[in-house]
Structure formats: C-alpha cells, structure tokens
Amino acid sequence: MLEHNGAIQEFLQTACNQIRYKSIHKSIVNELTDHIEEQKIHYIKLGFSEEEATAKAIEQMGDPVLVGKELDKAHRPKTEWSILSLVAVLVLIGGALQFLISGVSTDGQSSFLRFLFYAPIGIAVFTFTYFFDYTLIARYSKQLFFILFGTAIVYFYFSQPYCGAYPHIYYFALLFIPIFAGVIYSYKGKDYFGIIKCGLYYGSAAFLCLIAPRVSAFVIHSVSCLILLTLAIIKGYFIGNKKISLAIVYIPTTIIFILFTIFLFFQSPIRRNRIATMLNPKIDPDGQGFHVLMVKRIIQSSQTFGKAVFEGEFENMPIHQMLPGWNTDFSLTYIIGRLGIAAGLIIIAIVSVFIVRMFISVTKQKNSFGYLLSFSACIALTSQFVLYVISNLGIFTIFSSLTLPFISFGGMGFIANMVLIGLVLSVYRRTNIVYDRIQMNSHNLKLFTFEDGKIIIDLGLNKDKNHINSYRQK
Amino acid sequence: MKIDKSLMTGSTTMLILRLLENTDMYGYQMIEELEKRSQNIFTLKAGTLYPLLHTLEQQNMIESYDTKADSARPRKYYRLTKDGRKMLEEKKTEWQAYTTAVNQVLGGHSYVRA
Incomplete structure (x- = not known):
C-alpha cells in the first residue's frame, strides 16, 4: 500500500x-x-x-x-507544423479544384457547394481525432473493430450500389487499417496463434471489401495490413521464431492470392477481359481500355502551362467531355489537361513532401503502439495517393474508383482521410506524453490481460506488487 | 568544498550519461553514486535529476524500464541507448577540449599536478 x-x-x-x-x-x-x-x-x-x-x-x-x-x-505536446500546414494547403487545393469544376459543366455544378458542406465536417472530425487520446484505440481495438464492422454492414441497407458496387466500403476499409494496428498491438507478446487471430480480423474486413465489391479498397486494405503485420513480426511483437511467423503470414497470403487470381480469371469472361485490358488497354479501346487510353492521350497532349492541345477528332473538344470521371476519379488528369503539367507537378510535389514528412514523424515515435498506429495511417494515406497518381498519369488501369486524399471530390473520403491524418498528428503530438504509460502497460502484460471487456488479474505471490501495478495501470 | 552551481549545469548531462555507461540505474542510485564518485562534491537535487532524465528519454538518449526489484515496488531503471553512447563520446571530447583550454589559461601546464 x-x-x-x-x-x-x-x-x-x-x-x-x-x-x-x-x-x-x-x-x-x-x-x-x-x-x-x-x-x-x-x-x-x-x-x-x-x-x-x-x-x-x-x-x-x-x-x-x-x-x-x-x-x-x-x-x-508537440505540434508537427509542417504536416499541419501541408494538410491545409492540400485542402485549399481541393477547394480551388472543386470551385474550378463547378464552373465547367452541369455535372460538376454542385461540387463546390458540396465541398463547402463537407470541409467543415472534415475539419471538425480532424480536430476531434487530433486531441483524442489515441491509446484508447489500443485498449478497445476489438470493440472498435466490431462497431466499425457492424456499421459497415448496416450501411449496406442505406446505401445505393453505384455501378454494381457499394462505394462506402472503400472508406470503411481505410478506417479498418488503424484499428487493425490496434488489434495487432492487443496480441503483442502472444505466440503464432496471435498472428493467426490477427489474420482472421484482417480476413473479415477484407471479406466486406469483396462482397461490396470494391477491388481498390481490398487492395489498399490487404497491402496495408500485410505491411503492418510484417512490421510487427520484424519488431518482435510476437513470441517465436520470426521466420516461422513470417511464413504463417506469407504462405497463406501467396496461396490465396494465386487462387484468387485464377478464380477471377475463370469466373467470367468480363473479368478475364478486364485483366487482359489492364495489361494491354489497346485490345479494347472503346470499352474497358477507353479510360486509360483517354488519360494517356490527355497526358501526352498536355502543355507545360495551359490547356492541352489535341489533334484530329478531339481538336475542339473540352476535356471534361472526353474523360468520364474528370471531376472525381481523374481530377489530376483533368488538372494536367486543363492547367498544364506544371500544375500537376506542383500537386505531386506537395503530396510527395507530405508523404515524406509523415513517415519522418513516424520514425520519431518511440512507443510501440504510437509507432504502429501512425504507420498504419501513413500507409493508408500513401497507398491512396500512389494509386490515384498512377491511374491519373495513365501508367496503369485501375477500374475501381479512387480518392486523392484531401483534394478529389467526395465527402466520405474527405472525412475518412481527415481521421487518418488526425491520427498521425495525434500520435506525434503525444510523443513525449504517452511513452511511459504504454511501456508500463506492456510490462504489466502478464499481470493484467484485457479480454472481451474484462480485466483478468493474475495475482502473483507478492500482493503489494500487484497493488502498485494496479495503481499504475489506472 | 562547495562548488558554484553554474559550473555544474553544463556538465550534468554528461555526468548522468557517464553513470549509465556501464550499469543501468534508477534515479536515487544515480544521485548516491554521483556523490560517492565525486567525493561529495557533486550533490544533485532530485528535482534537477528527474526533469533531465525525462528530457533525455524524449531525446532517445536513454530509455527506461520497470523491474521487479528485490524490494516491494518495481523500480524505474534507466539505460543508455546507442544515441546516448554517441552523445556521451561527443560530450567527453567537448569537455576535454574545454578543460584543457581553461587550464591553459589558468596556469600553463602546471594543472597536471591536480
């Protein structure tokens, strides 16, 4: 006492x-x-x-x-001013872009109004995430997982499928990533079964992406979770041989990936065509390959400054009529075609600096949960940026619709990404604060186990010791 | 002999890092050890030590861990990190240069006697 x-x-x-x-x-x-x-x-x-x-x-x-x-x-508390101001710059670019889009044609008319509506909500959500004690995610990761899972399922009944897919799953998949970091952390100090359990959590969220079906969400979610789990194993979160642990993750992943590709390939001719077109868009220039060929054409015809110059059939055609999705999935292509390569490069440069700054902030993190959480949010954001830029430059065909975080159109995407960057900065903010507490929890792991909302106390021989530990735990 | 406090402030960080160079220690132990090694010339107040330890920990120079010591309560030990070792080496070099310079100004090479 x-x-x-x-x-x-x-x-x-x-x-x-x-x-x-x-x-x-x-x-x-x-x-x-x-x-x-x-x-x-x-x-x-x-x-x-x-x-x-x-x-x-x-x-x-x-x-x-x-x-x-x-x-x-x-x-x-520490403030990461560079990331904070870069987010502000990206949001302002987003606002300017939506304003530009609003003035172009009727299908983008409401863009700026919508931006004015969701931007304050996103900023409010960001502020909340920023000041919120992120260690709660570690403590209640499983509960949060099931809440999010349940909400995602309930959402199916309220949401309208768009082109045969439920778009909301994309945003849920993004939010599952930081929660997955919490799930991994809750199995810290466990053996191989801990890894398998993490796999089951991943699998259930991935399943939602597949039934929606949102391939881009599935890819972002899977890649992010795989990176996180690998990182956790390498950092020695799980007891046991690291090579065996990695094998437990990678062997099933590879097998499922191969089987899944084969399944998609033979499932229907449409899918087969899609995959073939992804590899070579020219085989179906008016159908599946249309988008990427159009993007390529715009990029190739673009000028350093100003509007792209086209020849032949498209000579006098405005870009927004050439490219479906110009105001959503292909905003960057649109910017390059409309304002010039310089404008596109400026955005890509800002985004690159932003990504680098984010990862630097992660490396400054000393407590293990903060590191994992912040890292997870960084990958979730980075993978979106990378996929968007790749598809918008016409490097690769991606059929699923995408988000350029903070910039491209869409309220839900904006809010989900605000949560993610809020987490990165919240972790950084508490670099000097949370350290001790987390460490103490990990040291008391054997005394206290938190499972299914119950605290299991393992009473040791020395009652005094337990008492002090419980005092510290609070 | 009482030493002017301002003389010590610049070198406290180095002294703490040096204490941790060979063994991990907890706060109280560091103060005791410092007194012992300096023959009671350096008396570090706990109120100075802990903020310094916490700051060094933020800078990743040292790290702390709890042990279930022989006594009833787990103690918070500190250990030197790789960065901390590097910092100590730098501080030592810096200190050597400084003392050499001071001694040269004070009295040529006769300082060796001390």
Missing part, C-alpha cells in the same frame, strides 16, 4: 499542478514517491526520526514548483 505521508503528498501535488499533461502524472508520482521513500529510509538509518527524515527527504527534492515546471517542459 502506498502510504503517502501528508507532506510528501503536498509536495507531489504542488509539482503535478505545474504539469499540464495529466496522463503523465501517475507515472511521475510513482517515480518521485519511490525516490522520496528511499531517501527517507536513508535518513532514518542515519538516526533521524521519521518526521525529520521525511522533511529532509522532501527538502532534498528541491522546490516543487520548479521541479513541476521543469517536468512540464519535458512532457509538452
């Missing part, structure tokens, strides 16, 4: 009052109490009475206000 004597309590209270970050208080109180107690014992051994010893031990600590202030300085 921790019995603080009144004077010690007072010292600690005064010091903690200076420390704005409440979540660190407990860990500091523990450390300082340990110290004072030890100092006190030392003085008692020297022959002082308990009261004198306590007073001297506290005096030895120094001025509580000063100590508190110094500790506050060490645990101040």
Whole structure:
C-alpha cells in the first residue's frame, strides 16, 4: 500500500499542478514517491526520526514548483507544423479544384457547394481525432473493430450500389487499417496463434471489401495490413521464431492470392477481359481500355502551362467531355489537361513532401503502439495517393474508383482521410506524453490481460506488487 | 568544498550519461553514486535529476524500464541507448577540449599536478 505521508503528498501535488499533461502524472508520482521513500529510509538509518527524515527527504527534492515546471517542459505536446500546414494547403487545393469544376459543366455544378458542406465536417472530425487520446484505440481495438464492422454492414441497407458496387466500403476499409494496428498491438507478446487471430480480423474486413465489391479498397486494405503485420513480426511483437511467423503470414497470403487470381480469371469472361485490358488497354479501346487510353492521350497532349492541345477528332473538344470521371476519379488528369503539367507537378510535389514528412514523424515515435498506429495511417494515406497518381498519369488501369486524399471530390473520403491524418498528428503530438504509460502497460502484460471487456488479474505471490501495478495501470 | 552551481549545469548531462555507461540505474542510485564518485562534491537535487532524465528519454538518449526489484515496488531503471553512447563520446571530447583550454589559461601546464 502506498502510504503517502501528508507532506510528501503536498509536495507531489504542488509539482503535478505545474504539469499540464495529466496522463503523465501517475507515472511521475510513482517515480518521485519511490525516490522520496528511499531517501527517507536513508535518513532514518542515519538516526533521524521519521518526521525529520521525511522533511529532509522532501527538502532534498528541491522546490516543487520548479521541479513541476521543469517536468512540464519535458512532457509538452508537440505540434508537427509542417504536416499541419501541408494538410491545409492540400485542402485549399481541393477547394480551388472543386470551385474550378463547378464552373465547367452541369455535372460538376454542385461540387463546390458540396465541398463547402463537407470541409467543415472534415475539419471538425480532424480536430476531434487530433486531441483524442489515441491509446484508447489500443485498449478497445476489438470493440472498435466490431462497431466499425457492424456499421459497415448496416450501411449496406442505406446505401445505393453505384455501378454494381457499394462505394462506402472503400472508406470503411481505410478506417479498418488503424484499428487493425490496434488489434495487432492487443496480441503483442502472444505466440503464432496471435498472428493467426490477427489474420482472421484482417480476413473479415477484407471479406466486406469483396462482397461490396470494391477491388481498390481490398487492395489498399490487404497491402496495408500485410505491411503492418510484417512490421510487427520484424519488431518482435510476437513470441517465436520470426521466420516461422513470417511464413504463417506469407504462405497463406501467396496461396490465396494465386487462387484468387485464377478464380477471377475463370469466373467470367468480363473479368478475364478486364485483366487482359489492364495489361494491354489497346485490345479494347472503346470499352474497358477507353479510360486509360483517354488519360494517356490527355497526358501526352498536355502543355507545360495551359490547356492541352489535341489533334484530329478531339481538336475542339473540352476535356471534361472526353474523360468520364474528370471531376472525381481523374481530377489530376483533368488538372494536367486543363492547367498544364506544371500544375500537376506542383500537386505531386506537395503530396510527395507530405508523404515524406509523415513517415519522418513516424520514425520519431518511440512507443510501440504510437509507432504502429501512425504507420498504419501513413500507409493508408500513401497507398491512396500512389494509386490515384498512377491511374491519373495513365501508367496503369485501375477500374475501381479512387480518392486523392484531401483534394478529389467526395465527402466520405474527405472525412475518412481527415481521421487518418488526425491520427498521425495525434500520435506525434503525444510523443513525449504517452511513452511511459504504454511501456508500463506492456510490462504489466502478464499481470493484467484485457479480454472481451474484462480485466483478468493474475495475482502473483507478492500482493503489494500487484497493488502498485494496479495503481499504475489506472 | 562547495562548488558554484553554474559550473555544474553544463556538465550534468554528461555526468548522468557517464553513470549509465556501464550499469543501468534508477534515479536515487544515480544521485548516491554521483556523490560517492565525486567525493561529495557533486550533490544533485532530485528535482534537477528527474526533469533531465525525462528530457533525455524524449531525446532517445536513454530509455527506461520497470523491474521487479528485490524490494516491494518495481523500480524505474534507466539505460543508455546507442544515441546516448554517441552523445556521451561527443560530450567527453567537448569537455576535454574545454578543460584543457581553461587550464591553459589558468596556469600553463602546471594543472597536471591536480
């Protein structure tokens, strides 16, 4: 039992009052109490009475206000201004683009109004995510997973399929990625079965992508989860041989991937055509290959500055009539065709700097959950950027519709991506704060296991020890 | 002998890193050890030590872990990281250059006697 004597309590209270970050208080109180107690014992051994010893031990600590202030300085939240301002720039580009689109033709008319509607919601969601204690995701990852899973299923009944697919799954798939990071973390310290269980969580979310069916969501989700799980294994989150762990992940993945490709290939002639067209769009220039050929044509005809110059049949045709999806899935192509290569390159450059800054912020992270979570959000954002840019430059055909985070049209995508970047910055913000707490949890892992909403306490031989641990755990 | 505090502030970080160079320690132990090794010339207040330790931990120079020590409560130990070792080497070189310069100004080469 921790019995603080009144004077010690007072010292600690005064010091903690200076420390704005409440979540660190407990860990500091523990450390300082340990110290004072030890100092006190030392003085008692020297022959002082308990009261004198306590007073001297506290005096030895120094001025509580000063100590508190110094500790506050060490645990101040950090702001990643470069990422924050890059997000602002990207959102403004998005706004400008939607404004441009609104003025072009009737099918894009409401774009800017919609932007004005969803942008504030997205910013509010971002602010919430930014200030929210992300460690809750680690603690309630499974509950969050099932809530999201349930919502995604319920959403099927309220959403209208678009071109035979349910678009909402794409956004849910994005949000599943950080939650999957939490799921992996909850199996930290487990053996091979932990990995298999992670696989089952992944599989259920991937299944939703397939029944929707949203291939792009499936790809982004699968690749992200695979990277996360690999990272967790390499970092030694799971007990056991790393090579065997990797085999548990990669052998089934490869087999399923091969079987799945074969299945898609033989399932229907449409799919077979799609895959063949993906590899060579020229075999179906008016059907499946139309989009990518049109994108290629626009890119090839584009000028450094200003509108692209076309020859032949398209000479006087406005770009928005040439390219379906110009205001959504092919905004970047549209920008390049309409404003010139320079405009496109500026956007790609900003996005690249943004991606690099995000990953740098991840590497600064010391606590393992923060690292994994922030990393997961980074891959979710990066993979969208990469796929969008690839398809918009006509490098590769991607049939599923895509999002250029923060820029391209779409309220749900905007909000989901705001959550993701909010997580990255929230983790960075708490770099100096959450550290201790997470570490302590991981050290107490064997004493406390949190499963299905219940705390399982493994009482050791020493009751005192457990009590202190439970005190620290709170 | 009492030492002017301002003389110590610049070198405290180096001293702490040096203490952790060979063994992991907890806060109280560091203060004791420092007193012992400096023959009671360096008395570091706990109030100075912990903020410094926490800052060094943020900078990834040291890292902490809990142990179930022989006593009833788990202690928070600190250990030097790779970056910390590098920093210590840099600080040592810097210190050597500094003391050499100071001593040269103070009294030629006679400082060796001390």
